[in-house]
Amino acid sequence: MNPNELTLDFSVVRDLRKRAGMTLDDVSQKSGVSIAGLSKLERNQNMIELDTLYRLARVFGLSATDLLNLAESCSAHCKTAEQYTSGPFNFEKVSFKGIDCFQATAKRGGNLSKPEAHGDEFEICWLRSGRIRITLPRETHELSPGQALKFDAALAHSYEILEDSEVTIIHLEKTHRF
Template sequence: MASEFAESASTALVGPRLRAARQDRGLTLEDVAARAGMSVSTLSRLESGKRQASLELLVPLTRLLGIRLDDLVRPDAVDPRVRRPARRRGGVVIAPLTLEDSPVSTFKITYPAVSELPELRVHDGYEWLYVLSGRLRLRLGDQDLELEPGEAAEFDTRTPHAMSAAGSGAVEVLSIFNAAGERMHTRSG
């Protein structure tokens, strides 16, 4: 099994990731090598890619550094471009700006001009937003706010809230959600 791992793990990726994990924790080569029961030379050669990675060497290091083997051997993203289609929901256009498995979800949302503010909603989550163009009406609890381009807001989505364009034109907003907020704002009806 160790030999299978050694063949599949690219030392070109493992070494720099191992070094970064050690340095992020403020540890020296000497500190880590001593605690992991290996020579400083072995650790240095692993980090520089001059020594083949094996499970026998990496398991104690990952435990010591508090990382997973997957953190060391995951492949680099092949294509970082986001190619998710925009969706329409009730006249609102929701364009994803992050990959589907990102820890934070970001969208460009275009709210059309409407005569009445949508119904106030409450749900788990958190939202950060930034007005790109147009004017945004944000009803947040008892507050009725208008935000202009360049203005931002952040709020707990457990506060009753609703958004729409203010005035006769559409508004474009950059919205960032945690996982719970993203599900409610972009996937529910």
């Protein structure tokens, strides 16, 4: 099979095994998958069954979905940031599946009381410089440089810029809990 035609690349199992300092025999013993089957899988010479995927994932402390995702997209993805302004913020944004990363600057006195629409995600605001106040339905937080706040982005929230600020904001789908 031509490597360029692979839709799933399970050589990632070899990478995980070696990083864990395990031999084929170690993985075989822990997963119940034969050494021959593992070897063929690591060389992409056979397809994996769901039960095998599950058992192998557990050996490496992963979910079956995580292992499948690694096999599906084991190469890095490069993107270019988009720039835009929203309220008092000048943003640079990079998005990947499940996560949006923002680098923002804002001038003192700015307010954003209706942040952009959110899906079912968490928001993390990490203040790099300046001072901001974030107001949620039942609480208010004033952040200083180096402080971060994580909250459910579905909650009404507002940002008040108390000093010229630089902020890193992450939107993380709740399916990627931490």
